[in-house]
Each structure stands twice: as structure tokens, then as C-alpha cells.
Amino acid sequence: MLRRLPGDEARNLVSTTPDTAVVFRPAVMQTPAIVTIVIWLARLLRGLIRTLWRHPIACTAALAPVVVTLTYGWRMAVVLAGFLPALGLSWVLLERDSFLRVVGWPLLAWWRLVWVYRRHWQPVMIVSGLGRHLRGRDYLPRLVKVRCTSWADLVTVKMLNGQAVKDWTDRADHLAHGFGARSCRVSIARAGRLVLTLPRHDPLAEPLPAVPIPEVASVGAxxxxxxxxxxxxxxxxxxxxxxxxxxxxxxxxxxxxxxxxxxxxxxxxxxxxxxxxxxxxxxxxxxxxxxxxxxxxxxxxxxxxxxxxxxxxxxxxxxxxxxxxxxxxxxxxxxxxxxxxxxxxxxxxxxxxxxxxxxxxxxxxxxxxxxxxxxxxxxxxxxxxxxxxxxxxxxxxxxxxxxxxxxxxxxxxxxxxxxxxxxxxxxxxxxxxxxxxxxxxxxxxxxxxxxxxxxxxxxxxxxxxxxxxxxxxxxxxxx
Incomplete structure (x- = not known):
């Protein structure tokens, strides 16, 4: 015979007072501490691996001083701390495009991910109607990654199961204003994933002079x-x-x-x-x-x-x-x-x-x-x-x-x-x-x-x- 758990008797309670509701507390199961610790450590390890995989340059820049200090001492760390900025400045002056591609835009993408998108993701999704809050739990589209270009943020999103692209295009204005952009464009990356293009500034704000006349006769584009x-x-x-x-x-x-x-x-x-x-x-x-x-x-x-x-x-x-x-x-x-x-x-x-x-x-x-x-x-x-x-x-x-x-x-x-x-x-x-x-x-x-x-x-x-x-x-x- 099955044993009754505390709280099962609430199903048999009947209130004889019309304006009085029956209030009861559900049974609370105590989770062993070792299970909680293992789950927490697994999540921490997964988060660290994901951070290293997504942001290798930023993680390397943050961990390098610690590794040098432990290996060679604090003096070498101070020398390295002065050498790296000089090296970075020389890189910027000599090869600005490659510096931005390798270091600048990834660092900006990490900062925008932390300070703008991850920070405001939950309220923007809920208020715009793209997320759901059911029984005390939030069901949100997943923020996959952020990539920065010279003029815009490209935000890759995994939609909730059952969502359509039109659900997102209909809320483009909500997304733009929620994340502080003047507009938002939605495009399909692959099945279930979208790319949101959120401009940081307008590169076409200034008139362009006439393009020079080509030197070679061509009927192409x-x-x-x-x-x-x-x-x-x-x-x-x-x-x-x-x-x-x-x-x-x-x-x-x-x-x-x-x-x-x-x-x-x-x-x-x-x-x-x-x-x-x-x-x-x-x-x-x-x-x-x-x-x-x-x-x-x-x-x-x-x-x-x-x-x-x-x-x-x-x-x-x-x-x-x-x-x-x-x-x-x-x-x-x-x-x-x-x-x-x-x-x-x-x-x-x-x-x-x-x-x-x-x-x-x-x-x-x-x-x-x-x-x-x-x-x-x-x-x-x-x-x-x-x-x-x-x-x-x-x-x-x-x-x-x-x-x-x-x-x-x-x-x-x-x-x-x-x-x-x-x-x-x-x-x-x-x-x-x-x-x-x-x-x-x-x-x-x-x-x-x-x-x-x-x-x-x-x-x-x-x-x-x-x-x-x-x-x-x-x-x-x-x-």
C-alpha cells in the first residue's frame, strides 16, 4: 500500500463557508546537500567552459597577469602590464583594421553582451511578448551570441519552440527601443535561429560625392x-x-x-x-x-x-x-x-x-x-x-x-x-x-x-x- 505524503489530505477538505477559501501548503521535499553542490559545480564548470569558448581573447587578457605573477613573480607582471598597452597602441597605429577585427570588435561584443543585452534581456522579452512568465518561471528565447561590426550589433537568438519569424518582425520596434537602438532588422540564420541587426550609429548620415568614373569599360555591376x-x-x-x-x-x-x-x-x-x-x-x-x-x-x-x-x-x-x-x-x-x-x-x-x-x-x-x-x-x-x-x-x-x-x-x-x-x-x-x-x-x-x-x-x-x-x-x- 502506498504511503500518503503530507498535503494529500487537502484534496478531501471542503469549506462550508462560501466566502472562505481553503488554504494549504504543498509538501516540501528536502534535497540532499550533496546533490545541490554537485548541480551547482556542474553549472559553474559549464559556464566557465562556455565563457572561455565564446570569449577567448577577453579571457586570455584577464588571466595572463595572474599566470605571469604565479609563474615569474609580480615584477615580471608589472613589466608585462606596461609592455602590452604599448604593443596594443603600436598595433592600433600600424594595423588598425586587423586590431579591430581581432581585438577591438570582440571586446566590444563582450561588453555589449554583458552590459546591454544580458542585462536587459529578461524584461525586454517579457514586456514585448516574446517570452512567457508561467507559474513563477520565465520561458525566454536564448541569447546565443553577440557580434559587433563597425556600425551595428549582430545578435544571434534561438527562438522558443513554437515561435515564428513573424512574432519577432512584428515586435522589431519593441526590440529596438528596448536595447537602445534606432531600428531592428530580423533575418533568418537557420532553422530556429535569428539574427537581430541593431545599429549603433548611422554610417549613411553624410552625403556621398560622385563615385569616380571607372577606368575600364565594363557592363557588370x-x-x-x-x-x-x-x-x-x-x-x-x-x-x-x-x-x-x-x-x-x-x-x-x-x-x-x-x-x-x-x-x-x-x-x-x-x-x-x-x-x-x-x-x-x-x-x-x-x-x-x-x-x-x-x-x-x-x-x-x-x-x-x-x-x-x-x-x-x-x-x-x-x-x-x-x-x-x-x-x-x-x-x-x-x-x-x-x-x-x-x-x-x-x-x-x-x-x-x-x-x-x-x-x-x-x-x-x-x-x-x-x-x-x-x-x-x-x-x-x-x-x-x-x-x-x-x-x-x-x-x-x-x-x-x-x-x-x-x-x-x-x-x-x-x-x-x-x-x-x-x-x-x-x-x-x-x-x-x-x-x-x-x-x-x-x-x-x-x-x-x-x-x-x-x-x-x-x-x-x-x-x-x-x-x-x-x-x-x-x-x-x-x-
Whole structure:
């Protein structure tokens, strides 16, 4: 017969007073002291091993003086304490990048882990709803590690079983403000693990001067600005189509002119032709000499130029069919980049229905069939709504600059882009702070990348025209 434990009788108690609850204490089992000590020592050993594994440099720096003192005495420890700072200072002055990579960023990551994230982890998780407090116990996502770069903290997190990525993207603002960052972007590391990108400062706050004109003619990805991590931003134009959306003054012209600037040597060599449609007669007209007869301003001229591009595309398709599946730029078959400034004026706001339908049909044909034969489209617009631009999904690569509404971000970059950190509606309207800043979503990745395009001034465009004209004149003289 089983023995009853203290407290089992509470199940049989019945209160005869309606407003009186039965209060009882559950049975308390005494754990042997040796078990408690063994568990505590095991946890201590695991914590020490984990600390040594995650932070080898910091642990070595902390333990080295102790080891030297025990081995060689305190005098040698004092000498070492004076020598190491001098060695570190020399390292910083001579090889700053390697010092930061090996010592600086790991130490900063350890400090941020201890002072910021581990310190505030439990309250931020509970208040934001990503953790649960049940029956006196906290169930929290696990903070795996923190890695620091020059501009942001990359926090790796193991989600609770049953959580989804959307649970975290919906609470990106809570996480950003909880950890003292201006924003938070959520990306998937692998199944069950996420990486939270929390910027410490904005590396794109200052305007960028125009990128130098390349010395070598190339139709590959052209450098037009800088990514948020400090690396050059190279825009692919050959073999794709690019849609740029942004409010007035957001800096769409910086992307158009920077791309043209990067292709200038290839234009001089005859490997690239830029066909410009400028219905506003303001942006592209300043460098009209670069385009020659392939420049259109009126709606009728724009429709004719687009249909001419379709004719080139179809002629190439007839020749390439059965012979080649991709395009290689040559002087005989150059890459054709159709640049359209304010495409919505031609596709939605045009009063002439006939011209409007011709323009929409030509653009749809180019964006569906032009990539393989070397005809690309780069279009800029202000209003990304479907009724304004109904073929926006035919552009594989999309760029969202400053937008007026949060819903427009997903219209441009796709569903869920804003939840993953593409806060295009939060970009500053001050030109010095926000002009040219945008979020890029490439065909090969759903995660948005924050970039800033360089500003190409009027003087830079005049220089481009002079260089292009000189190069063309020299080519004709040699011919």
C-alpha cells in the first residue's frame, strides 16, 4: 500500500463557508546537500567552459597577469602590464583594421553582451511578448551570441519552440527601443535561429560625392554608392530590370545618374547604349548629349522610343534563337539600357489613352522579354500603387527610397519587407540626411539592404558630357 505524503489530505477538505477559501501548503521535499553542490559545480564548470569558448581573447587578457605573477613573480607582471598597452597602441597605429577585427570588435561584443543585452534581456522579452512568465518561471528565447561590426550589433537568438519569424518582425520596434537602438532588422540564420541587426550609429548620415568614373569599360555591376556596412554598393543593370520608387526629393536622380556614370567608359567603347525617356524634361535633359538621338521628352516621342527598343529586342531574339541563351555586350550588339524618369506620367497620368496603352504595352514587353537579349529597363516613379504602375512585379530588382506611407514599402519591395526592417517611410525628408538613402531588395534575396547612392552634381554631369564627347570624337578620328 502506498504511503500518503503530507498535503494529500487537502484534496478531501471542503469549506462550508462560501466566502472562505481553503488554504494549504504543498509538501516540501528536502534535497540532499550533496546533490545541490554537485548541480551547482556542474553549472559553474559549464559556464566557465562556455565563457572561455565564446570569449577567448577577453579571457586570455584577464588571466595572463595572474599566470605571469604565479609563474615569474609580480615584477615580471608589472613589466608585462606596461609592455602590452604599448604593443596594443603600436598595433592600433600600424594595423588598425586587423586590431579591430581581432581585438577591438570582440571586446566590444563582450561588453555589449554583458552590459546591454544580458542585462536587459529578461524584461525586454517579457514586456514585448516574446517570452512567457508561467507559474513563477520565465520561458525566454536564448541569447546565443553577440557580434559587433563597425556600425551595428549582430545578435544571434534561438527562438522558443513554437515561435515564428513573424512574432519577432512584428515586435522589431519593441526590440529596438528596448536595447537602445534606432531600428531592428530580423533575418533568418537557420532553422530556429535569428539574427537581430541593431545599429549603433548611422554610417549613411553624410552625403556621398560622385563615385569616380571607372577606368575600364565594363557592363557588370556598377558602383553607385555605399552599403550600410561600409562596402561599395554595386548596382546590377545588365541581365535585370530595376524599379526605383521614392517621393519628391528622395534622390531618384542620384541612382539614375550614378548608374549612367558607371557605364560611361562602356558607352564610349560602344558596348552600352543608354536610351533616355524624360517626360519631366528636367532630370535627364541636363546630359542630353550623352544620349544623342535616343532621347525622348514628349509622350509621343517616349512611346516611339520604347517601341523602337521593342523592335531591337525582337530582332535580336530572332537572331539569337537556337544559337545562344544569354547576351554578351559587343559593339555590334551593345547592351541597351532604357532609362525612364517618372514612368507613372506615361503609364497612368497621360491623358491620351492611345499613347498610354502603347507605352504600357511596350514596357510590359521589354520587362518580360528583354533580359536575355541585352535590353534592360531602369524606371523611376513617385507613386508605387498598382493602378499607377501595374507591371512593377516584372522588375526583379527594386529600390525603395523615402516613401510617404508604410504600406507603400511592401508595394515596392514585396510583402513583409517593412517587417524585416525596410523602414523607407522613416527616412529623413532633410536632403542632407535622407536624399539617396534607400532599401534594396534583390531578386536573389528577400532581405532588404540599406544603401545610399552618391550625389552626381551638375558639374559632374558636365564633366561626363565632356569626357564622352572627347572619347567619341577620338573614336571617329581613328575610324
Amino acid at each position: 556598377v558602383e553607385i554608392g555605399r552599403c550600410e556596412d561600409g562596402t561599395p554598393y554595386r548596382l546590377k543593370v545588365h541581365g535585370t530590370h530595376v524599379l526605383i520608387a521614392g517621393a519628391t526629393g528622395a534622390g531618384k536622380g542620384s541612382y539614375l545618374w550614378s548608374a549612367i556614370r558607371g557605364l560611361l567608359p562602356a558607352m564610349r567603347a560602344g558596348l552600352v547604349q543608354v536610351w533616355a525617356l524624360d517626360p519631366k524634361r528636367m532630370e535627364l535633359s541636363f546630359g542630353r548629349a550623352l544620349f544623342g538621338p535616343r532621347y525622348a521628352a514628349t509622350p509621343a516621342e517616349c512611346a516611339d522610343l520604347l517601341e523602337a527598343a521593342v523592335a531591337v529586342m525582337q530582332e535580336r531574339a530572332d537572331r539569337f534563337g537556337g544559337n545562344q541563351r544569354s547576351h554578351t555586350p559587343t559593339v555590334a550588339d551593345p547592351f541597351v539600357l532604357v532609362v525612364v524618369d517618372e514612368v507613372a506620367f506615361l503609364t497612368a497620368y497621360q491623358s491620351d489613352k492611345g499613347l498610354r496603352e502603347r507605352t504600357k504595352a511596350a514596357l510590359a514587353t521589354l520587362t518580360t522579354q528583354g533580359r536575355a537579349v541585352g535590353v534592360g529597363v531602369m524606371a523611376a516613379l513617385q507613386d508605387p500603387r498598382k493602378e499607377v504602375m501595374n507591371i512593377r512585379n516584372l522588375f526583379p530588382d527594386k529600390i525603395a527610397l523615402r516613401l510617404d506611407e508604410s504600406e507603400q514599402v511592401d508595394m515596392v519591395l514585396g510583402d513583409g519587407a517593412r517587417d524585416r526592417g525596410a523602414l523607407a517611410d522613416h527616412i529623413s525628408p532633410v536632403p542632407e540626411l535622407g536624399a539617396g538613402v534607400g532599401y534594396v531588395r534583390l531578386e536573389t534575396s528577400p532581405d532588404p539592404i540599406r544603401v545610399r547612392a552618391a550625389y552626381v552634381s551638375d558639374e559632374d554631369i558636365r564633366t561626363m558630357v565632356a569626357i564622352f564627347s572627347t572619347g567619341r570624337a577620338g573614336a571617329h578620328a581613328r575610324g
